[in-house]
Amino acid sequence: MSVFSPLISIHDASVHFASESEGVRKALNGFSLDIRPGEWIAVTGSNGSGKSTLAGILLGSCPLSQGRVIPSGRVVVRGVMQHPDAQVLGDTIEEEFHFVLGAIGLPADEFERRQHEALRRVRLPLPASTPIGELSGGQKQLLNIALALAVRPDVLVLDEPTAMLDPDARGQVLEAVREAHRDGAAVVWITHRLEEAAASERVIALNEGALAFDGSPRLFLYGAERPESLERQPSAGPAAPCERLALEPPFVVRTAAALLRRGVPLRELPLHADDLAKAVVPPCR
Numbered sequence: 001m002s003v004f005s006p007l008i009s010i011h012d013a014s015v016h017f018a019s020e021s022e023g024v025r026k027a028l029n030g031f032s033l034d035i036r037p038g039e040w041i042a043v044t045g046s047n048g049s050g051k052s053t054l055a056g057i058l059l060g061s062c063p064l065s066q067g068r069v070i071p072s073g074r075v076v077v078r079g080v081m082q083h084p085d086a087q088v089l090g091d092t093i094e095e096e097f098h099f100v101l102g103a104i105g106l107p108a109d110e111f112e113r114r115q116h117e118a119l120r121r122v123r124l125p126l127p128a129s130t131p132i133g134e135l136s137g138g139q140k141q142l143l144n145i146a147l148a149l150a151v152r153p154d155v156l157v158l159d160e161p162t163a164m165l166d167p168d169a170r171g172q173v174l175e176a177v178r179e180a181h182r183d184g185a186a187v188v189w190i191t192h193r194l195e196e197a198a199a200s201e202r203v204i205a206l207n208e209g210a211l212a213f214d215g216s217p218r219l220f221l222y223g224a225e226r227p228e229s230l231e232r233q234p235s236a237g238p239a240a241p242c243e244r245l246a247l248e249p250p251f252v253v254r255t256a257a258a259l260l261r262r263g264v265p266l267r268e269l270p271l272h273a274d275d276l277a278k279a280v281v282p283p284c285r
C-alpha cells in the first residue's frame, strides 16, 4: 500500500432514517472522504450534523442507504465512543482485554505484552484484576482507549471521547492518542470542542449531513493561514468557516483575531494558548 493511497475511501455515502414526524431524515447525504495513513482528522459540526453517523459507517455499525465505504486491504479500524460505559462489558480489566484480544487469537505471552503496553500508554496504573465497577468514568474511558490501542489499529475513530471527562483525564486521553498517532495510526477525532480540533492536521466540518469544510485548522478557525491576510481587515470582515457554521472559535483564536483587528501585529496565527504569547510581536522601544 502506498503512503499516499487512502486507508479508507468513503464515496457518495448517504444514511437515511425513517422518522414519523419528518418522513426521511438524512443523517449523511452524498458524503465523500479519503482517510490517508497517519492523518489526524478532527470532525466537527453542530448537533445533528452527522458526526456520529460518520463514526458508525467507519466502524461498520451503521449501514449505508447509498454509496460505498472502500477499505484498503485489511485495514483495522477501532473506535471509542462518548459514553465510557457504552463499551465495557466484562467484570474486570483483564476480562475486557480477553473480549477484545481474544477475537484476534493472540498467544498468551503476546496477550500479556499488549495488555501491559496498552495500560502503560494510557497511564492507568491498576492491576488487571481490578473490577470494572471500581473505575471512575475517566478511568473507564482510558481503559476503552487502551483496549482500542491493544489491537494496534490503522485507524482510530474517537467519537467525543473526552465529553464526559474532567480536564486532567481529557489531557491523558489526548496524550495516549497522540502516542498512537506518532506510532502511525490515523486518527479521526470527532468533537464539539474546537480547542481539540485545533490539535489536528485536517478539519472536516459537517453541516446537515454534508461536507461543509475540509482543510487546515487555521483556515477553519481564522479563514486564513497567515496573520497578514487578516491585518487591516474591517471588524466586519468575512467570518471564518467555523463561524459561518455557527461554531464559536476557541478563546485563543478569538483573542488573536481581536488583537489583529486592533492593529497588534502577530508573527503567526496561534492555535494554542502557548503559541499566543510567542505570536505577539513586542513593540519597538
Ligand SMILES: Nc1ncnc2c1ncn2[C@@H]1O[C@H](COP(=O)(O)OP(=O)(O)OP(=O)(O)O)[C@@H](O)[C@H]1O
Residues within 6 Å of the ligand: 017, 018, 019, 025, 026, 027, 028, 045, 046, 047, 048, 049, 050, 051, 052, 053, 054
Ligand atoms: N437511529 C436513528 N434513528 C433516527 N434518526 C437518527 C438515528 N441516528 C441519528 N439520527 C438522526 O440523524 C441526524 C444525525 O445524527 P448524528 O448523531 O450523526 O449527529 P451528530 O452530529 O453526531 O450529533 P451530536 O453532536 O448531537 O451527537 C440527526 O438528525 C439524528 O437525529
